[in-house]
Amino acid sequence: MSRIAYVNGRYVRHRDAAVHVEDRGYQFADGIYEVCEVRGGRLVDERRHFERLVRSSRELRMRLPMSRAALGVVLRETARRNRVREGIVYLQVTRGVAPRDHAFPAPGVAPSIVVTARSLDLAAREGAAEEGIAVITVPENRWPRVDIKSVGLLPNVLAKQAAREAGAKEAWFVDPAGYVTEGSSTNAWIVTRDGKIVTRPADQGILRGITRGVLMDVVAAQHLTLEERAFTVEEAYAAREAFVTSASQIVMPVVSINGRPVGNGAPGLTAVALRQDFHKYAESA
């Protein structure tokens, strides 16, 4: 079966899917995106992802090319045409195609939109969660507007590559004061020795993860104590557990940080329990 992508109004073969060389996403990273989990053929938390897309577009004064309803149809249709039951859909909107000039193009220039979908192996993902992942830390070097889900991800790319070269799966950015901000493509959490769940407030320095938001509901439902505050790398070393969250990884236990085992070096019970309950609290449609 050949993969299909949606590009500016048309479903095309993935291998033929392309945007113009003067697309502003290509030239300036002048674009935004969302990644939404597909589970049992349904989109997980589509509403919240769309709301965040709208927010990103407003912050960048970028027009969205279609309504929420129309976009929902395209996301589902792209998943369906690729026979994705378990996986992700990726959506990207850019400011469109125009002769290269840093300032915005003429108001009539249509935004570009691309949607792709990909199956992920559910069993392999569960297996990975049973193992947990290693994390390294890197200095925070991103712009202050990381609350916008923009495709300008070069620091994240370099951080992830550094993790890979260190034999780890994720890199946590650490701000100049020694506090963890977030992962290169995940939000960061710890569980303290006395069982409190700690994650950084989303008002500054991180992307407000959709998974993060839903997980807060799971934390409350499990009668756990949440502390929304920044934590240091030292605190993470001493934590009972650590984990990361994202649409594609849900809750992924962290078993080591910079080579030091977290807790007993195995996935923590809290992270596992939160992961198990996640989809009871996520919206699915």
Ligand code: PDD
């Ligand atoms: N990443 N922080 C960053 C920097 C991210 O890129 C992501 C998501 C998150 C978690 O957000 P959410 O829970 O809404 O997925 C936090 C996506 C999955 C990606 O870039 O592939």
